[in-house]
Structures are given as C-alpha cells and as structure tokens.
Amino acid sequence: MTQNKTRWLGTILFFIGVVISLYAGKKYLQLEQSSPSQRLQILWDQDVATLIKKNKIHRGWYNLKEVIVIPTSPQTREMIKNLTPPVKTSARGQYKLEILILNWEEGKTHGIIIQYNLVHIKSQNMVWELSRNFIIKS
Numbered sequence: 001m002t003q004n005k006t007r008w009l010g011t012i013l014f015f016i017g018v019v020i021s022l023y024a025g026k027k028y029l030q031l032e033q034s035s036p037s038q039r040l041q042i043l044w045d046q047d048v049a050t051l052i053k054k055n056k057i058h059r060g061w062y063n064l065k066e067v068i069v070i071p072t073s074p075q076t077r078e079m080i081k082n083l084t085p086p087v088k089t090s091a092r093g094q095y096k097l098e099i100l101i102l103n104w105e106e107g108k109t110h111g112i113i114i115q116y117n118l119v120h121i122k123s124q125n126m127v128w129e130l131s132r133n134f135i136i137k138s
Helices: 002-030 036-053 074-080
Strands: 064-071 095-105 109-120 125-137
Touching: 036 074, 036 109, 036 125, 064 109, 074 095
Parallel strands: 064 095
Antiparallel strands: 095 109, 109 125
C-alpha cells in the first residue's frame, strides 16, 4: 500500500473513532446529567427496546388493552409520576400489563426494580412475568 493510501485510511479510521466516541459520550452525559426520574425513563426505554430486539417479550405484549403501573412507596410514586411506560395499548387488546415498581438502596447505590406481570384479561391468568433491575444512582 502506498504511503498516501495509508494516510487516508488512517484519517478515515480516526474520524470514525471520533464519531463513535462522541455518540457514546453523548449517551453517557445524557444519563449522568439527568434527574433520577429522567434516568429511569431513559434506561427503561432502552431496556424494553433491547428485550424486543432479542425477542424476550411475550406475544401478549403487543396485544395490550390496559397497563397498570403500581408504585410500592411514596418515593417510587413521586419518581414515576412523569414517566411513560414504553408500551402501546389497543382498545381491542386481550391482555393487561401490571407494572410493579419497587425502589431499593444499598449503601450509596439506589435502584429500581420493575416487575412485569402479563395477564390474559378473559381468563384472568398470569401468562408471563419478568423482573428488571436498574441502577439509578451509585
């Protein structure tokens, strides 16, 4: 390879590295500078997108009629009052999603556990459950 081509390749790789670093840095700063509530929303949205992408969600998730968010303490009630669950509902849905939100603290670390319970409305049977853990502050 000629010296000219090597320089161009090096320059292109350098700029690709810069773009990747800026993108990762933006995501990191967005999380670090946000309130605990905003941080939870960001992490929650990202987690659900990952679960969907990896096909880890029950098919009933896409057929929801109702979503019930259940905070378990005054702290979680305050934290979630401006949050939007990353799910969609339909008047023709056949399932209900119960989302239980619990907070926990261990030393200086504060986290949230989100427990999903998917219930078939007609039979009232719980058909799927999943628990996710998020670090909000450490």
